[in-house]
Amino acid sequence: MSQKSTQSSLDNLRNTRIQKLNDLIDNGINPYPYTFDRTACAGELHEKYAELEPGSEDSKVYNVSGRIMAMRNNGMFVDLVDSSGKIQLFIHKDHVNEDKIKLLKLLDVGDILGVYGAVRRTPRGELSIKVSDFKILSKSLLPLPEKWHGLTDTETRYRQRYIDMIMNPEVRETFLKRSKIISETRNYLIQRGFLEVETPMLQPQAGGASARPFVTYHNTLDMQMYLRIAPELYLKRLLVGGLSEKIFEINRNFRNEGISPKHNPEFTMLELYQAYVDYNEMMVLTENLVSAIAQNVLGTMEIEYQGKKINLKPPWQRITMIGAVKKFTNIDFSQFLSAPEAAEEAKKIGVNPQEGDSWGSIIDQVFEIKVEPHLIQPVHIIDYPRDISPLAKPHRDDSRLVERFETRINGWEIANAFSELTDPIDQRRRLENQINSRREGDFETPVEIDEDFLKALEYGMPPAGGLGIGIDRLIMLLTDSASIRDVISFPTLKPRHDNL
RNA sequence: GCGCUAUUAGCUCAGCCGGUAGAGCAAUCCCCUUUUAAGGGAGAGGUCCCGCGUUCGAAUCGCGGAUAGCGCACCA
Numbered sequence: 341m342s343q344k345s346t347q348s349s350l351d352n353l354r355n356t357r358i359q360k361l362n363d364l365i366d367n368g369i370n371p372y373p374y375t376f377d378r379t380a381c382a383g384e385l386h387e388k389y390a391e392l393e394p395g396s397e398d399s400k401v402y403n404v405s406g407r408i409m410a411m412r413n414n415g416m417f418v419d420l421v422d423s424s425g426k427i428q429l430f431i432h433k434d435h436v437n438e439d440k441i442k443l444l445k446l447l448d449v450g451d452i453l454g455v456y457g458a459v460r461r462t463p464r465g466e467l468s469i470k471v472s473d474f475k476i477l478s479k480s481l482l483p484l485p486e487k488w489h490g491l492t493d494t495e496t497r498y499r500q501r502y503i504d505m506i507m508n509p510e511v512r513e514t515f516l517k518r519s520k521i522i523s524e525t526r527n528y529l530i531q532r533g534f535l536e537v538e539t540p541m542l543q544p545q546a547g548g549a550s551a552r553p554f555v556t557y558h559n560t561l562d563m564q565m566y567l568r569i570a571p572e573l574y575l576k577r578l579l580v581g582g583l584s585e586k587i588f589e590i591n592r593n594f595r596n597e598g599i600s601p602k603h604n605p606e607f608t609m610l611e612l613y614q615a616y617v618d619y620n621e622m623m624v625l626t627e628n629l630v631s632a633i634a635q636n637v638l639g640t641m642e643i644e645y646q647g648k649k650i651n652l653k654p655p656w657q658r659i660t661m662i663g664a665v666k667k668f669t670n671i672d673f674s675q676f677l678s679a680p681e682a683a684e685e686a687k688k689i690g691v692n693p694q695e696g697d698s699w700g701s702i703i704d705q706v707f708e709i710k711v712e713p714h715l716i717q718p719v720h721i722i723d724y725p726r727d728i729s730p731l732a733k734p735h736r737d738d739s740r741l742v743e744r745f746e747t748r749i750n751g752w753e754i755a756n757a758f759s760e761l762t763d764p765i766d767q768r769r770r771l772e773n774q775i776n777s778r779r780e781g782d783f784e785t786p787v788e789i790d791e792d793f794l795k796a797l798e799y800g801m802p803p804a805g806g807l808g809i810g811i812d813r814l815i816m817l818l819t820d821s822a823s824i825r826d827v828i829s830f831p832t833l834k835p836r837h838d839n840l
Numbered sequence: 841g842c843g844c845u846a847u848u849a850g851c852u853c854a855g856c857c858g859g860u861a862g863a864g865c866a867a868u869c870c871c872c873u874u875u876u877a878a879g880g881g882a883g884a885g886g887u888c889c890c891g892c893g894u895u896c897g898a899a900u901c902g903c904g905g906a907u908a909g910c911g912c913a914c915c916a
Contacts, residue, residue: 349850349885352850353867412878413874413875414872416873432874448867462875464876485850485866486850486865488851489864491851494908495847496851498908551915552915595916597914600910602916603914603916834907836906836908
């Protein structure tokens with residue numbers, strides 16, 4: 341077998357570039373220098389010289405840097421891209437030292453280049469930099485995907501997000517918006533007196549939600565630990581502590597469950613608590629927060645998601661859960677108060693609850709199947725059954741219900757909020773009931789009570805409204821992204837053991 | 841976890857009634873030189889995802905596996 345045939349095509353492409361790298365070094369050039377004195381970016385120049393006439397030029401020299409994305413006419417024309425946009429370079433032997441012109445053939449698409457030159461608009465109208473000198477800032481050894489079709493392979497896009505970002509400007513745009521959405525959220529809350537806090541991700545028991553946790557182990561403490569499924573129980577402890585009457589946390593939760601276009605094992609949650617208010621206040625806060633983010637990041641409250649127009653302008657519609665179910669199924673579950681009766685009614689419309697499911701759980705199942713798909717425009721679904729909401733305060737007018745709402749947009753649960761349960765005796769009873777009704781193979785219900793959380797409540801927690809917003813899904817909506825993987829820079833994937 | 845679909849050159853894709861692979865782009869060399877997916881020419885580049893099987897012969901058919909996407913289940 342010849343030596344050549346043992347090399348892959350990629351190896352050959354890479355070796356060609358390594359040869360160029362060595363040629364640069366032989367010419368006394370460091371292909372990986374330390375700095376470049378950048379004085380302008382592409383977008384800035386396009387803005388500044390928008391009025392420059394074709395064929396004319398300015399005398400001011402700028403230093404611009406970025407990645408080479410295309411080369412035409414043997415390097416005479418180069419497309420240079422930085423985070424602000426693209427600008428064409430005009431590298432002509434009349435304006436550049438002869439030795440430097442020779443170096444042009446050692447450049448490749450993908451290299452990071454710094455250039456010095458005046459701005460000029462070509463006779464054909466393309467704003468360009470008439471390069472007088474250039475400096476290689478990083479020699480690229482691996483070829484980028486072709487310029488026309490770009491990178492479309494979903495697996496490579498997610499595994500090597502950096503290529504995805506280089507090739508697909510809309511991907512950069514999405515992550516830019518993600519960053520803005522999160523900082524707008526922070527700004528909004530901080531401006532209104534909320535204090536940002538951090539609570540444990542590594543917890544001795546995973547509480548505050550119903551989900552299967554990731555299990556890990558601490559060696560020195562010699563104990564099993566869990567990655568948090570929610571920060572709720574710790575944030576409430578802080579409310580007991582009185583650190584601030586308004587607190588929030590934006591951070592990761594981890595749930596050891598299925599992966600789908602709407603679920604990633606680690607995802608970002610906003611949870612906030614405000615003392616002395618109830619869930620009514622949380623509804624107002626939710627719609628004001630979400631609509632303000634849309635306005636500030638997108639410049640509009642009217643968005644379009646996968647072809648569906650959604651208007652985020654407050655106020656948002658409110659409907660009780662039982663009322664919503666009645667509206668779409670004609671079944672009034674307030675007339676069927678026992679679980680067997682409710683199950684009977686559910687079966688009539690093709691929803692089949694499991695034996696032993698509670699009244700509230702049956703309504704929830706009917707809601708999910710029969711109502712949820714219709715809720716495209718923002719709507720607060722209020723007053724949930726008590727038995728599926730162990731952390732919410734009983735409804736002041738109806739003991740079977742709690743003061744809880746979930747905000748639906750595009751059918752998705754975007755927010756979940758309650759008048760928080762602050763009665764330590766009731767809270768203990770609810771958590772005990774939950775544990776007692778735990779079924780075989782249920783990995784989602786905690787095995788034991790978080791005694792310290794109950795102890796904290798016994799010291800006295802102020803009445804409070806609490807709100808959780810799934811940030812990734814909100815970002816999906818605001819960026820028109822079909823998959824949660826499109827808004828998480830490195831989504832969870834199985835590692836590959838081949839060479840990809 | 842189950843089902844469906846996909847996996848061929850660095851990238852984007854053809855080829856799939858079984859006869860041991862093709863294009864465009866990129867890369868290399870030559871020509872041209874104010875281009876915009878620049879143009880013209882030449883040559884090169886492949887474990888057809890992996891394994892086993894059927895067959896005279898498998899990229900193509902069968903079985904098993906890997907990874908991904910989508911759907912279902914679980915959930916936010």
